[in-house]
Amino acid sequence: MTTKNTAGWVRSWGASPQSAHDGIGSLEGYPPLADVTLRQVVRLSGGGSRVRVRLTNEFGTAPLTVGAARVGLALPGGGVRPGSERVLTFAGAPGATVPVGAPLLSDPVDLPVPALAKLSVSLHVPGRVETCTCHDPALETGWTIPGDAVAAPALPEGALVLPVRALISAVDVLPDVPAGAVVVVGDSRTDGAGSTPDTNHSWPELLAARLVERGMANSYVSNQGISGNRMLHDGIGVGALARFDRDVLATPGLGRVVLSVGGNDLLISAVPHDGPLADFLKMFPGDPVTTDDVIAGHLQLVARARDRGVLVYATTIAPFEGADLYTPEGEDARRTVNEWIRTSGAFDAVLDFDAVWRDPAHPGRIRDDLHAGDHLHGNDAGYRALADSVDLSLFA
Structure with missing residues (x-):
């Protein structure tokens, strides 16, 4: 038996989604996710020339609205490396609604990323997330920031540590080699x-x-x-x-x-x-x-x-x-x-x-x-x- 190598998309990071109610309870007592930006850091396993992000509302009880989203190479402490910022779109639009029970892939963006790079993913959630699809615990520090802060190059004051992986489940890259x-x-x-x-x-x-x-x-x-x-x-x-x-x-x-x-x-x-x-x-x-x-x-x-x-x-x-x-x-x-x-x-x-x-x-x-x-x-x-x-x- 041989393995499949591909010249197409390959998953470089993943975190299995689960309901916030079916985890170890890290979101208990956490402020509601409403009109906030989630800034989360993931470490890619392999590199490539293009990136796409998989959002998740697979355990949500209401449609999830994403107002804006960006990715970039992460700097320590919640910052984003200048020049690496990319706007994420969804079917060409700057925002999207993720149906109940569904994932949503972003459009691909051109962003060269090396193997083992840390990627910053920022999502603005303008409404209230009634039931958060997440991965509990995160084991990598993320933050919630009031309002739309997806374009902020550094972590603004008032950010709270986010104890789970929220609303993202995977990052795929387009490798330079199979x-x-x-x-x-x-x-x-x-x-x-x-x-x-x-x-x-x-x-x-x-x-x-x-x-x-x-x-x-x-x-x-x-x-x-x-x-x-x-x-x-x-x-x-x-x-x-x-x-x-x-x-x-x-x-x-x-x-x-x-x-x-x-x-x-x-x-x-x-x-x-x-x-x-x-x-x-x-x-x-x-x-x-x-x-x-x-x-x-x-x-x-x-x-x-x-x-x-x-x-x-x-x-x-x-x-x-x-x-x-x-x-x-x-x-x-x-x-x-x-x-x-x-x-x-x-x-x-x-x-x-x-x-x-x-x-x-x-x-x-x-x-x-x-x-x-x-x-x-x-x-x-x-x-x-x-x-x-x-x-x-x-x-x-």
């Missing part, structure tokens, strides 16, 4: 929970940097992790099986898929739902699932990806002993699924993240120097270890 997208679908460990904000230290972002450093800049990486996500049930974000077409298979330039899901399904199914974590577990509806269910889910994702003619890789599920959700039953399930991932031959390659993170003296635990203090998520060093463990020849 390139393909690597899409990673996963949960909080893919999303980068536990890493230092504003450093781009999720393992998919670190993998993108490794590829560029090794001269393999024709493989772009899109991180489609959602913190708290599961494969088989909705809850915190739509389940991976349900969002796979939108977040993965519809990706421009798709060439490879990395599956890093199923761990939360196993953990949450094994925890008693009438115990001390009962209130927390209300965010995770649905009947318990078995190891066979998670294996079947992987096989479904593989089959759907291969219908697109792309390579499919999988990661093993890293340890979690010591975390609040740990149970011996969940650990047994994790090991069973990992053994299947390693030995089944269902995937074109396996990234053994369990082997990278586990403590040799306590194989059910993450090494103390690699987790964020919760025995569940990586720290910067932990995510670096995952990215460094990946065989880059898989992306050649």
Whole structure:
């Protein structure tokens, strides 16, 4: 099987959209988004000569009006590099209305961007956003500014930090050479929970940097992790099986898929739902699932990806002993699924993240120097270890 390279658009950055009500609650208590400019920064994985931005109202309850929008190369602290500013249009108009439940692609703009560049995206929202489609949390600082400030070269006074990715879900670029997208679908460990904000230290972002450093800049990486996500049930974000077409298979330039899901399904199914974590577990509806269910889910994702003619890789599920959700039953399930991932031959390659993170003296635990203090998520060093463990020849 060969991957698809394309001379057309390729996704260079992505963040899976979700409802503000189905996240970790970062917008609770935040001022309403009404007559404000959202200025957000994204780090591209690959470069090109043209850029387009994908807006999202996919979880909105009313049409979303965008009055004006601009992009440019970001400067630290919310500024935009002089000379790089470009006005975004939509079917030639300076603004647009995004229907309920829909995304909206901007018109392309000529803007040379190098690999790993940080792009500033500014949107003026003149009305009130009743239900914000977002990605929670952001892990890269953005801001809301009163009024229409899309043309402001520096961050004006009165800006508030925006704790989510709001109303944008992707940036596509037109590469100078044929390139393909690597899409990673996963949960909080893919999303980068536990890493230092504003450093781009999720393992998919670190993998993108490794590829560029090794001269393999024709493989772009899109991180489609959602913190708290599961494969088989909705809850915190739509389940991976349900969002796979939108977040993965519809990706421009798709060439490879990395599956890093199923761990939360196993953990949450094994925890008693009438115990001390009962209130927390209300965010995770649905009947318990078995190891066979998670294996079947992987096989479904593989089959759907291969219908697109792309390579499919999988990661093993890293340890979690010591975390609040740990149970011996969940650990047994994790090991069973990992053994299947390693030995089944269902995937074109396996990234053994369990082997990278586990403590040799306590194989059910993450090494103390690699987790964020919760025995569940990586720290910067932990995510670096995952990215460094990946065989880059898989992306050649």
